[in-house]
Amino acid sequence: MAQSPGGPRTAPTRRHDTLALLATPDIDVWVATASAGGVPHLVPVSLAWTEERVVIAVDGASVTARNLRESKRARLGVGPTRDVVLLDVDLERCVEVDEDPALGASYAAQADWDPRGLDGYVFLVLRPRRIQAWRESDEIAGRTLMRDGRWLTR
Amino acid sequence: MAQSPGGPRTAPTRRHDTLALLATPDIDVWVATASAGGVPHLVPVSLAWTEERVVIAVDGASVTARNLRESKRARLGVGPTRDVVLLDVDLERCVEVDEDPALGASYAAQADWDPRGLDGYVFLVLRPRRIQAWRESDEIAGRTLMRDGRWLTR
Numbered sequence: 512m513a514q515s516p517g518g519p520r521t522a523p524t525r526r527h528d529t530l531a532l533l534a535t536p537d538i539d540v541w542v543a544t545a546s547a548g549g550v551p552h553l554v555p556v557s558l559a560w561t562e563e564r565v566v567i568a569v570d571g572a573s574v575t576a577r578n579l580r581e582s583k584r585a586r587l588g589v590g591p592t593r594d595v596v597l598l599d600v601d602l603e604r605c606v607e608v609d610e611d612p613a614l615g616a617s618y619a620a621q622a623d624w625d626p627r628g629l630d631g632y633v634f635l636v637l638r639p640r641r642i643q644a645w646r647e648s649d650e651i652a653g654r655t656l657m658r659d660g661r662w663l664t665r
Numbered sequence: 666m667a668q669s670p671g672g673p674r675t676a677p678t679r680r681h682d683t684l685a686l687l688a689t690p691d692i693d694v695w696v697a698t699a700s701a702g703g704v705p706h707l708v709p710v711s712l713a714w715t716e717e718r719v720v721i722a723v724d725g726a727s728v729t730a731r732n733l734r735e736s737k738r739a740r741l742g743v744g745p746t747r748d749v750v751l752l753d754v755d756l757e758r759c760v761e762v763d764e765d766p767a768l769g770a771s772y773a774a775q776a777d778w779d780p781r782g783l784d785g786y787v788f789l790v791l792r793p794r795r796i797q798a799w800r801e802s803d804e805i806a807g808r809t810l811m812r813d814g815r816w817l818t819r
Contacts, residue, residue: 539746539747540746541695541697541707541742541746543695543697543705543706543707543740545699545700545703545705546703547703549699549700549702549703549736550699550736551698551699551705551732551736551738551740552705552740553695553740553741553742554742555742555749578705582703582704582705584704585705586705586706586707587707588695588707588709592693592694592695592709593693597707
């Protein structure tokens with residue numbers, strides 16, 4: 512198992528890097544959800560980060576939307592696999608793409624496409640409950656930055 | 666939604682690219698699993714591709730190992746989000762890392778670390794049931810390359 516360049520980061524640095532990553536234009540997120548019967552699903556989609564929420568836009572009839580409406584939860588992976596941010600999130604809101612103009616504008620400002628006007632598409636607003644970040648195995652210790660929706664560091 | 670560079674690939678090209686990606690040294694995979702109660706889990710780990718199986722090595726007590734032993738299934742994501750391979754897999758075998766020397770040698774030859782000798786670690790041998798590959802939205806059509814464990818193209 513490899514070491515992180517420069518050694519393991521401090522908690523404040525990891526929080527800073529995490530927030531910078533989530534605010535990156537045109538960034539994608541791996542969204543893992545599960546059916547009530549325990550069948551895992553995984554897709555990459557575009558992400559927006561606004562008011563400490565992750566926002567994704569998907570077809571309301573997709574497996575991801577259905578699983579999230581039913582279970583209210585997902586686990587998200589952002590970044591390359593050797594510099595990851597993992598977020599356990601709860602579904603806060605599911606809105607038609609043209610229902611909340613401010614939300615639509617925030618999403619379109621960060622993502623590289625604009626789902627507004629697309630029939631059947633929804634924004635899923637996801638509230639982080641736990642956030643973890645690590646590069647290599649030397650950063651596994653101290654990987655939890657948020658727990659129960661509260662940052663553990665400034 | 667963006668277009669793939671050079672336009673959408675043919676099925677044989679996608680199969681070729683997929684096999685080349687899976688055989689890449691030091692490559693990682695996002696592994697999505699779920700508990701029986703429908704709680705999604707997601708972690709990035711190193712991957713080896715041998716005899717048309719994905720092999721990963723994890724702590725036998727990890728959430729990923731537990732979910733896979735119970736449900737027998739996972740969904741895997743490989744590659745960058747704009748050039749992805751998604752695999753729905755079934756657990757074929759779960760073996761202690763020192764139990765099958767040939768398997769251990771295959772894994773260590775491709776991955777960038779060697780779990781052999783690590784107490785409690787297991788190899789999970791995963792058989793693809795469905796494989797999908799796409800770059801951008803213009804490759805969503807024709808994304809399924811394997812169904813029910815059989816390649817749909819040469």
